[in-house]
Amino acid sequence: MLGSALVECCAANHVVCAASRRQGLSLPGVEWTLFDLTETAAVKRWLSASRPDVVIHNAAMVSVDGCEREPHAAAWLHSEVVNLLAEETRRNNASLVYISTDSVFNGRAAAPYGEDAEPHPLNVYATTKHAGEQATLAEGGLVLRTNIFGWSPTPRLSFAEWVLKGLVSGERLTMFTDVHYTPIHVHHLAGLLLEALQLSLRGVFHAGGSTVLSKHAFALRLAQAFGLDPAPIVATSIDAGGLVAERPKNMALSTTRLATALGHVLPDVDQGIARFKWEYDSGWLARLKQGTPGPGYRFWEAHA
Numbered sequence: 001m002l003g004s005a006l007v008e009c010c011a012a013n014h015v016v017c018a019a020s021r022r023q024g025l026s027l028p029g030v031e032w033t034l035f036d037l038t039e040t041a042a043v044k045r046w047l048s049a050s051r052p053d054v055v056i057h058n059a060a061m062v063s064v065d066g067c068e069r070e071p072h073a074a075a076w077l078h079s080e081v082v083n084l085l086a087e088e089t090r091r092n093n094a095s096l097v098y099i100s101t102d103s104v105f106n107g108r109a110a111a112p113y114g115e116d117a118e119p120h121p122l123n124v125y126a127t128t129k130h131a132g133e134q135a136t137l138a139e140g141g142l143v144l145r146t147n148i149f150g151w152s153p154t155p156r157l158s159f160a161e162w163v164l165k166g167l168v169s170g171e172r173l174t175m176f177t178d179v180h181y182t183p184i185h186v187h188h189l190a191g192l193l194l195e196a197l198q199l200s201l202r203g204v205f206h207a208g209g210s211t212v213l214s215k216h217a218f219a220l221r222l223a224q225a226f227g228l229d230p231a232p233i234v235a236t237s238i239d240a241g242g243l244v245a246e247r248p249k250n251m252a253l254s255t256t257r258l259a260t261a262l263g264h265v266l267p268d269v270d271q272g273i274a275r276f277k278w279e280y281d282s283g284w285l286a287r288l289k290q291g292t293p294g295p296g297y298r299f300w301e302a303h304a
């Protein structure tokens with residue numbers, strides 16, 4: 001999801017060598033190489049062939065419960081591979097950027113987390129992402145902690161798409177009222193990342209949106225923006241159970257440090273949802289999903 005937004009934003013002014021296990025957003029000037037980041041030889045081959053000025057490590061196992069089941073794979077992808085990337089960035093004097101998560105905190109603080117707050121990861125996903133941060137910082141890199149929303153280029157639905165699908169189909173959507181976060185639209189985050197690179201920022205920055213809200217409130221705002229009946233949204237607590245890995249309740253990030261460095265406030269959730277809606281209305285989504293270009297693409301039919 002974020003990878004495709006990064007590819008699109010970067011391709012406007014840079015040569016982009018994108019790597020993943022399957023083809024993402026296809027654009028002129030973007031060269032995709034498909035391999036598994038767990039294959040050391042393939043990673044080395046790709047790095048020495050592309051000789052990047054900037055490496056952005058964005059790939060992740062985003063299923064928190066999946067990471068509990070496969071902790072070694074999570075540790076490799078989120079942390080060990082950073083050392084491999086760093087070998088090359090060091091050699092070429094290139095910059096290293098690591099996309100991290102608000103989940104590195106245990107969520108017990110009352111206020112949004114600043115960059116100086118001590119991480120206390122609660123699960124394998126968060127522990128391995130925190131280890132990846134440490135490896136990046138040891139190389140003098142840039143770590144952006146975030147929580148994102150947008151359209152996924154793959155058949156796997158993003159959280160926002162899953163909410164929309166439930167609203168359209170009338171499936172019951174249990175939404176947590178006690179999990180608070182600061183989501184940012186993927187294209188907004190990609191733009192901030194480019195600004196941060198232009199300013200040669202290094203260290204940890206919180207790159208969330210400027211609105212703190214619950215998952216439940218986010219779902220209601222999506223329903224309102226798309227003119228959908230919010231009736232399927234049912235308020236619940238994360239304590240109601242059903243999740244394998246423990247998760248934080250307060251995931252909100254204070255973005256003051258990044259806003260100060262960039263000299264402007266970060267986008268709020270309504271700006272992000274407006275962009276998300278525009279991507280649907282304008283036909284951008286259809287191109288992302290590689291369907292028929294032009295307005296009228298119905299994501300919920302495609303994912304029925």
Ligand SMILES: NC(=O)c1ccc[n+]([C@@H]2O[C@H](COP(=O)([O-])OP(=O)(O)OC[C@H]3O[C@@H](n4cnc5c(N)ncnc54)[C@H](OP(=O)(O)O)[C@@H]3O)[C@@H](O)[C@H]2O)c1
Nearest residue numbers: 001002020021036037058059060062099100101146147148
């Ligand atoms: N989604 C969120 O709400 C959220 C919140 C906080 C932080 N983040 C961070 O933001 C970043 C982007 O997340 P996202 O939601 O955009 O994730 P995503 O849509 O799941 O994309 C992750 C990408 O990583 C690729 N990948 C996974 N394992 C790989 C491997 N072994 N080798 C090569 N590629 C591999 C996936 O390829 P396949 O399609 O083949 O699996 C996928 O293209 C991640 O670093 C994540 O930790 C996300």
